[in-house]
Every structure is written in structure tokens, then in C-alpha cells.
Amino acid sequence: MVLPHGTVRTPCFMPVGTRGTVKGLTPEEVRDAGSDMLLANAYHLWVRPGHERVARLGGLHRMMGWSGPILTDSGGYQAFSFRGEKVKLEEEGIRFLSPLDRQWRVLTPEVAVEIQEALGVDVAMALDECIPPETDRAGVARSTDRTTRWLSRCIAARKAPDRTALFGIVQGGFQADLRAAHADALVKLDLDGYAIGGLSVGEERRVRNAMVSVSTPRLPEDRPRYLMGVGYPIDIVEAVIEGVDLFDCVLPTRSGRFAQLFTSQGRMNLRHSRFKDDPRPIDEACGCYTCRSFSRAYLRHLHLAKEVLAPRLSTLHNLSFYQRFMDRVRNAVDQGSAALEVLRVEAEAWQQPYEDAGVSE
């Protein structure tokens, strides 16, 4: 995938840098972990520090010191995750009660495009309506229609189409036919790329896979296809088999902050007392700075003592693990479907539930 700030190897996993920083890591560390492209969030950067300020500082790339491609989510998902008294969905757009100044701000499709073009990102996401999973069929249908109307307004609002690509987002809840129809409607609008949204919101994996299966084949093969907010290694492999190119997820970074580590042997809860005297690195098969430098026992100590070095070192490891896994996914894609199936079976190792017993001092 060729973008203004560089070429991205696909399938690609984008670490999450919501507010213009991948929590705890420098841009060089994110890059050295094997990341080609970042995700940030237009809504959060709109609220603070403000997209106009970011533009005055030379754009998001320059402000945060990341020279590679950036994709921003528009803020549609925040309407879902903040739902309640502080969010109102209207035809005009999404009305948010700002946590900073207690003022209502309206995120319209036009504003969403304006923000993302001002940030100077490589890929802007259209404003979409993310609905709660329990929404009934009629509600889902009304919502996909609105998302399509908003997408047309996003397209009309673009001022820098050569600098900032625009991706549309397929919605449709868990209704296969509505997903298919929505995908078809978006494809007619001839976008730079297409995302599958509204998933990874608590549904079962087989439901999610079914929605990916019904959406992906309808999206053009010559445009990037992006599965938003996904996921575990197995979710990634399964979606790659369906033809998905792009992923983002907080899992490696957020898990790292909570002492949940991904290793070649599966997942580990580093707070577990069985690691208290363990002199080995998190993963003996890993060459990241954390694994080259520190023992499980020391990292466990840092987590228990709530030392800020703990989330930093754990995030660095998890992100390195994820990007190394993506190397294997890309190799498997080159080798063909049998290799992907081997990887899919292997990826079940990271689905085991965390062991939360025995985490005391």
C-alpha cells in the first residue's frame, strides 16, 4: 500500500496512538518494533490539542515525530463508546459534550474531514454511525443509510484528496444481508479504501467472522480492506484468509500496561507469583530490548511496584511480538493458503484465558 508518507507492507497491523502517542513508546521504538503505519484518533486530537494547533505545529507527523503513514479514525466509534448523556446522534452529525470545557461540539461529516485533512494524515476515515450491538434490524437499516449519507457528505467536503485518502466504513450490525447491501452501496462511491466497522464490540468470534466473510468479498481487491479494532492473532489470520489487509487493535499496548504478555509459548500474566524468581526473559525466542535486557522476575517487580518502566517495557515487547507475528502472516500469504491454515491453528495458542490465580505478592 503506497501512501504519501511511505509504503506499507500488507497485511499490516497499526499500533494505536490515540492522542498522538503510542502509550509509553517513542516513535523510533514503534518503528523498530516493526511498525509501518500508525492509527490515531481524530476525535481525541480535535478535543485536545485541537486540529488547528496540530496544523500550526506542522501536522500530526511532525508534531509526534512519526515519519511513516498515519490513519485516523474519525470519531464515529467514540459516539458508541461514550454513549449516554454526553453524546447525541443527529442527522447533522454527532453532538459530544466536551469533557474539557463542558461545551457541546458537533462532529459532522464535514468537520471530520476538515480535522483529518488539517492533521495531514495519509488516510482519513469517513464519519460513521456505530450502533450498540443490541440494535434491532430496523435500527441497523436506518443507521447504515445514515452512514452512507454521511459518507457522501465526507466525499463532498474533501479539499486535499491527493494528500489524504478517504476510506468508507461498512456497517450493518450482525445482519448479513444489510452488511452486504451496505458494502455494495459504498463500493459505488469509489473510495480509496474500505473498512469493516462495528465489530469487536463483544460479539462471538463466529459472528464476527461471518460478518467479515460477507463484507470482504464485495469490496474491490485493488483497494485496501481494513478490519477495524481487531484483534487477537487468530482473528487477524482468519481475516487475512478472507482478504483483509489492514488491522488496528489496542491489545498489544493495553495488555502490556496490564502485565499481560504475548510470547511464543502463549500468553502470560506477569503478575503471577510463579514468575517471582524467574530469571528468564519474557520470551526466550524474542530479541526485543525488553527480552534482551530484563528478567521476568524484575519486570514482575516493576509491575507490582507500579513503576512506569513496567508498562513501557511490556508494551515494547508485546508490540514487537505482534509485528513479528505480522511478518509471519505476510510470509504465509506469499506461501499460500496451506501456510495460512498452519498459522491459524498455531494462533489458537494466544486465545487461552489469562491465568489470574496466584497473582499475589
Add this chain to the structure above:
Amino acid sequence: MVLPHGTVRTPCFMPVGTRGTVKGLTPEEVRDAGSDMLLANAYHLWVRPGHERVARLGGLHRMMGWSGPILTDSGGYQAFSFRGEKVKLEEEGIRFLSPLDRQWRVLTPEVAVEIQEALGVDVAMALDECIPPETDRAGVARSTDRTTRWLSRCIAARKAPDRTALFGIVQGGFQADLRAAHADALVKLDLDGYAIGGLSVGEERRVRNAMVSVSTPRLPEDRPRYLMGVGYPIDIVEAVIEGVDLFDCVLPTRSGRFAQLFTSQGRMNLRHSRFKDDPRPIDEACGCYTCRSFSRAYLRHLHLAKEVLAPRLSTLHNLSFYQRFMDRVRNAVDQGSAALEVLRVEAEAWQQPYEDAGVSE
């Protein structure tokens, strides 16, 4: 100062790594900022992860990945800072109510030495009694006598004197004659080095300087002299003029976490709204990673958003500032008293109160 883990340029400023980590930084970053030697805390490491565990992990140096010299404070200061229901001072030692298991633990002089030798540090501090600043003259005198008795017990308890040096600590509150007498008493015990303790506890600078002036000349010139918990750049220069060789202070690290930055132009509160669009580095005269890479406006954003990269980058800058300042102190020592006086006058710049107005969004 030649120690088992390396040679230390003096005067030396030791960053504080209480629990076996300088908050937010890797050992390489601490070293690259110009640090020769670290301070850690025997009491805290005794409580967690435990000195025996650290020993099993190869000692503190190996566990935390720091190959240079380490000095540990013994825990006497914690008896002062935790004073109240959870601490009891007795002739045997200091009884602490452990925050982890609600059990009483007794830190005797013998245990303090055992812990520090198990940690494998280059310099162990003797267990001392740190008294509240308001203690009356009779109380101060009783306390210095006890500190001397404890020191003799520390000396008797040593099992690895070639590997771990022992420093005694001059106490005596704010009573010049008691300080002088205590210094004389310690010198008779022929220690590897001497510290001046019980200062930087809220007293005025002229009082602290007077106590340093009365203590330092009585301590042998051929042994390191260490002023504990000090301080601002001007405090360091004034003590160096008196002959002090070694310092530690949380100021650069803790200030960094709270967005208080040291620069060649004085101190700055990075939360101040006047930095919200400021594209300049924290300090244009600084070549640290933070100043090479990021603007004041971005760092301010990270602090306001409570992003964990903010304390990390600010700590790195402040520590680089401090160690560069120590380079200048060492140069001034070589050049003589006029150069030190110039530096002393200049160091007043970092005494200005922080500007706390205008820190809103």
C-alpha cells in the same frame, strides 16, 4: 572515586532509583544522560522484591541492568518520612509496619548491612536515626549517640567489606556543635566515606549551608563526602565549594514527572498556556533526545493528556540538564574558586519559583 563497578567522576550527582529503576528510564538512558552512579533504597528493596530475591537474581546491578556503581540508602530516612503509627524507633532498630503484609519488620543495623551486601551494591549507608526538624537539643544529642552506636553495630556486621563500602552519616539536627561532635565521633571509626544527613527536610538554605560548613571540614579529605538529598543546582555548587563530592536528589526526576523543566533559561512549568503553540524544544541549548525530537507544544499536550510518554521525556531532559550541569561543576572545580563562584551566581536562575498561573487548557 574508584568503586567495584567503575570509576565515578566527582563531584557526582546520583539519580534516584528507589525501587531499582529510575522512574521511566532505561539504564542506558540514565547512563547516556551522563550518570556515573545511581542511588537505590535498601528499605524499599527489602520490602519488595526482597533482598534475598535480588541476590538470587544475581544482585541489584544485574537485576536492573545497571553496570555502574550503586549506592543504597539504608532506610533510616524512611523512618522519618513514614513517621507515625507505622514506625517505631527503638534501640534495637527501626520497627516498620509493612504496607504489603501488615506485619512488623525490624530494620536493625545488622539487617541494614545484610540487605545491602545481599544487593551487592558498591556503597552501603549505615543505618541512622533521622529525626524530625523540630526535635529539641537533648533529643538531637540522644539521637546522634544512637546513630553512632548503630554505626558501630553496622561495622561489626559487615561480611563483604571489599565488595561493599560503608559510609557513616553525620546527624546533629541544626545544632552546629552537635554536628561537629558527631562528625568527629564518626571519623574515629575510620569509614570508607562520610555522609551528611538529616538536611533538606524543610530548613532554610542558610541553615543547611551552616550545617554543611560545620560538618564537611571535619571529614577526611581523602574519603568521599556525600550530602544526602540535595538539591537544587545552587545547593550543589555551594556544597561543592565546601568540599562535598556526592549528591542525590529526586528533583530532576520528580520535577520532570510534574512537567517542571530545568533549562538554560531557568525553570519552566510546561503546563503553562503560553507553551500551547510553542514549536521550540524545551531548551534550545540542549541536545538530549527530548529536545532533538519534540516541541514544547507537543510535550505540553502529552502532560495535559496524562500520557505516560510525558514523564518519560521530561525526566530524560531534566536528568540530562542536571548531569550537564555537573560537567560544568567539575570543570569549575578544576579551574578554581572564581569559576565556582561564577557558577554559584548563575545557579540562582533555577531558584525562581515556578509560574503556576495560566496552566489551564
